Amino acid sequence: EDQVTQSPEALRLQEGESSSLNCSYTVSGLRGLFWYRQDPGKGPEFLFTLYSAGEEKEKERLKATLTKKESFLHITAPKPEDSATYLCAAVASGGSYIPTFGRGTSLIVHP
Amino acid sequence: DSGVTQTPKHLITATGQRVTLRCSPRSGDLSVYWYQQSLDQGLQFLIQYYNGEERAKGNILERFSAQQFPDLHSELNLSSLELGDSALYFCASSVGVGTYNEQFFGPGTRLTVL
Numbered sequence: 001e002d003q004v005t006q007s008p009e010a011l012r013l014q015e016g017e018s019s020s021l022n023c024s025y026t027v028s029g030l031r032g033l034f035w036y037r038q039d040p041g042k043g044p045e046f047l048f049t050l051y052s053a054g055e056e057k058e059k060e061r062l063k064a065t066l067t068k069k070e071s072f073l074h075i076t077a078p079k080p081e082d083s084a085t086y087l088c089a090a091v092a093s094g095g096s097y098i099p100t101f102g103r104g105t106s107l108i109v110h111p
Numbered sequence: 112d113s114g115v116t117q118t119p120k121h122l123i124t125a126t127g128q129r130v131t132l133r134c135s136p137r138s139g140d141l142s143v144y145w146y147q148q149s150l151d152q153g154l155q156f157l158i159q160y161y162n163g164e165e166r167a168k169g170n171i172l173e174r175f176s177a178q179q180f181p182d183l184h185s186e187l188n189l190s191s192l193e194l195g196d197s198a199l200y201f202c203a204s205s206v207g208v209g210t211y212n213e214q215f216f217g218p219g220t221r222l223t224v225l
Contacts, residue, residue, distance in 0.1 A: 041199075041221075044201070046213045087154065098167050099156070101156075
């Protein structure tokens with residue numbers, strides 16, 4: 001069974017304190033790994049797609065990386081507006097292209 | 112704003128009732144997905160439609176059904192509602208069905224079953 005595990009469940013940072021979120025996946029052949037940001041009571045907002053080990057993508061203070069077993073979302077010098085839940089999802093090889101989502105990491109950045 | 116719209120935003124109903132949730136995908140998107148998000152289960156895939164046809168099915172209960180209409184909007188029907196069906200229901204859309212097509216999520220419908 002495909003599984004995606006995110007850690008930590010919750011993370012509190014001071015503004016400017018860089019850190020990383022982890023997404024560990026167990027799928028039968030990875031087709032793609034997605035990162036989303038979700039604000040309370042809102043729908044997930046797409047951030048990145050990664051397809052192969054070694055791939056990296058950046059957007060403002062966020063950088064996503066991928067290995068054969070996990071993905072990291074690095075947050076550099078975070079600001080309070082980066083506070084949100086970050087979800088990762090993996091799409092496995094096979095007939096469908098349906099992502100399996102992790103439970104998310106709730107990030108709070110204090111000013 | 113993702114371009115995906117969902118109505119209603121909130122829905123409060125009683126056990127045993129039936130409700131319909133509506134979703135309009137982004138302009139040009141042919142694929143629609145439905146997800147359920149609860150505190151204890153996270154985001155769970157329910158069902159996917161592509162250009163009017165069912166494409167994939169996830170952990171969708173038999174009491175739930177969906178369809179996608181010729182104008183590409185979709186409806187999720189939930190019947191014989193139970194307390195445990197209280198959750199956020201999201202619709203997402205994408206251009207196609209492949210991995211390269213990231214999904215864009217709507218704002219969700221919060222369903223409360225009393």
